[in-house]
Amino acid sequence: MTRFHRLQLGLALLxxxxxxxxxxxxxxxxNNDAQAATPxxxxxxxxxxxxxxxxxxxEGSFEGVLVDEQGNPIDAAVIAMYRGEExxxxxxTGAEGRFASSGLPAGVYRVVSPQGEATFRLWSHDAAPPTxxxxxxxxxxxxxxxxxxxxxxxxxxxxxxxxxxxVVLAAVTLGExxxxxxxxxxxxxxxxx
Numbered sequence: 001m002t003r004f005h006r007l008q009l010g011l012a013l014l015x016x017x018x019x020x021x022x023x024x025x026x027x028x029x030x031n032n033d034a035q036a037a038t039p040x041x042x043x044x045x046x047x048x049x050x051x052x053x054x055x056x057x058x059e060g061s062f063e064g065v066l067v068d069e070q071g072n073p074i075d076a077a078v079i080a081m082y083r084g085e086e087x088x089x090x091x092x093t094g095a096e097g098r099f100a101s102s103g104l105p106a107g108v109y110r111v112v113s114p115q116g117e118a119t120f121r122l123w124s125h126d127a128a129p130p131t132x133x134x135x136x137x138x139x140x141x142x143x144x145x146x147x148x149x150x151x152x153x154x155x156x157x158x159x160x161x162x163x164x165x166x167v168v169l170a171a172v173t174l175g176e177x178x179x180x181x182x183x184x185x186x187x188x189x190x191x192x193x
Contacts, residue, residue, distance in 0.1 A: 004178060005178070008171050008174055011171070012168060012170070012171035015163075015167045016167055016168070050118070050119065051108065052118065052119070052121070052133065053120075053121050053128065053131060053132035053133070054120045054121065054123065054133055054134070054136045055123050055125055055128030056104070056106075056122055056123065056124060057125060057134070058125045059102065060102055060103065061100050062081075062100065062101045062102070062104055062120075062122055062136070063098070063099075063100045063135050063136070064079075064098070064099050064100070064120075064138055065096070065097045065098050065099070065136070065138070066093045066097045066113050066116070066140060067097055067138070067139055068140050069141055073093070073095075073097025073098070074097045074140055075093060075096075076092060076093060077092070077093045077113055077140070078113075078114065079091040079092070079093060079099050079111060079112070079113050080112045081101060081109050081111050082109065083108070083109050083110075088109070089101045089104070106122050106123055106124050106127070107121070107122060108122075109121075109122060111136065111138055113138050114140060115141055116139050117138075118136070118138050
């Protein structure tokens with residue numbers, strides 16, 4: 001394999017990686033450090049998920065409230081709680097936007113509303129750090145967009161596969177053209193005196 005072929009293969013692999021990895025992953029730089037702040041905490045140009053410490057009640061209940069961006073409670077919204085990838089509870093908010101779940105062990109939970117999401121670290125009432133809040137606040141934000149990783153939708157997946165196929169076929173074609181040119185040069189060398 002000549003240097004030119006290796007260069008073509010390397011460029012094709014690099015282009016393929018660029019098509020497969022979503023742009024958001026390149027921008028994040030792999031920084032997933034948690035910050036103790038509000039769910040929508042951001043730094044200049046860097047958005048990382050925050051983990052908020054919540055002390056469960058003395059009866060072992062996790063309590064929260066769902067509000068909109070102006071702080072108004074949201075009634076009759078469905079809230080899902082996940083521990084890792086497993087959904088452990090599905091709750092509906094009451095008239096004041098309140099929701100509660102009991103019987104949960106201490107640990108980290110992702111709480112998802114129709115237009116919001118936050119990560120909470122639940123503590124038993126006796127073991128909670130002094131900075132832990134007693135009521136989790138989840139904000140529904142109109143700026144939340146679901147399915148931002150286009151790799152999961154059919155159109156985006158099709159475009160990625162089409163791009164990968166194009167890059168691979170272009171690399172193979174260039175290699176074959178170069179090989180044919182070498183064969184032609186060899187034939188010309190044999191025919192010339």
